[in-house]
Amino acid sequence: MEHLNFSNIKxxxxxxxxRGMRNPKNSWHLSDSLFGVTHSDRELTLFCDKVASTYxxxxxxxxxxxxxxxxxxxxxxxxxxxxxxxGAKDMNLAQRLIRGGSEHRKFLRQIFVSVDIxxxxxx
Numbered sequence: 001m002e003h004l005n006f007s008n009i010k011x012x013x014x015x016x017x018x019r020g021m022r023n024p025k026n027s028w029h030l031s032d033s034l035f036g037v038t039h040s041d042r043e044l045t046l047f048c049d050k051v052a053s054t055y056x057x058x059x060x061x062x063x064x065x066x067x068x069x070x071x072x073x074x075x076x077x078x079x080x081x082x083x084x085x086x087g088a089k090d091m092n093l094a095q096r097l098i099r100g101g102s103e104h105r106k107f108l109r110q111i112f113v114s115v116d117i118x119x120x121x122x123x
Contacts, residue, residue: 005118012112014084021090021097021107032087039080 015035022028038044074083086094097104 002120006115007118008114008116010114012114013110014086017107017110018086018090018094020110021094031090033090034083034085034087037077037080037082041081044074044081044083 018033019028022031074081097107
């Protein structure tokens with residue numbers, strides 16, 4: 001039996017989706033996520049520290065260290081770093097909207113996923 005193979009998986013537009021999720025209440029100023037590109041390792045560490053500081057350090061379940069962020073929200077492309085760091089406030093709002101049902105989780109439609117699928121011809 002042949003298998004399905006998934007490759008070249010890309011996820012796009014987290015920044016637009018998170019900005020869009022704050023549109024109904026005009027609460028963009030409350031956003032604590034960071035998205036962008038930098039050429040500086042030092043600047044990247046400062047971004048990670050800023051996002052990590054938004055999490056409540058008293059709640060160990062939500063505390064995220066800078067080292068964790070550097071492995072889970074950042075990828076290196078040639079000589080620069082692309083970062084997509086979701087802050088605690090944005091994560092909390094996203095989770096509440098998702099739990100709120102289909103009329104509240106509409107922001108997820110702005111996140112795009114691209115994948116190459118290799119499958120048998122009869123599939």
